[in-house]
Amino acid sequence: MNLKPLLRFFPTLATLRDKLRATPLLLLGAITFGVVLLMNPAKVGLLIWGASRIGLYAYLGYWVDRIIFPYARPHTLTGIAEGTAWKRRALIVAAALIAGGLLP
DSSP: OOOHHHHHHOHHHHHHHHHTTTHHHHHHHHHHHHHHHHHOGGGHHHHHHHHHHHHHHHHHHHHHHHHHOTTOOGGGOOHHHHHHHHHHHHHHHHHHHHHHHHOO
8 A cells, every 4th residue: 555645644643653763662572571470470570571671771882972972973964974974873772772682
């Protein structure tokens, strides 16, 4: 289905579509959470603890990149510089996730 004509007249549809891009991952996570809840309810706290740590360290990695490189944000650059900035941000976020995962 071609949504381009509709998106021209309803800009909020484009915004809503962007917000719901990760819905399949959210549903997969909810289903997995439900399976863990049914099979072993004692592990639910551990699952929530792990998910909150991942979210926290990903957020911190993103902000570390913004603080260290305030004038080299990927969405403001073009060409090779944009691609390099996206890779740099991904590496910093990945490093923060690994560092956070190694903490006790």
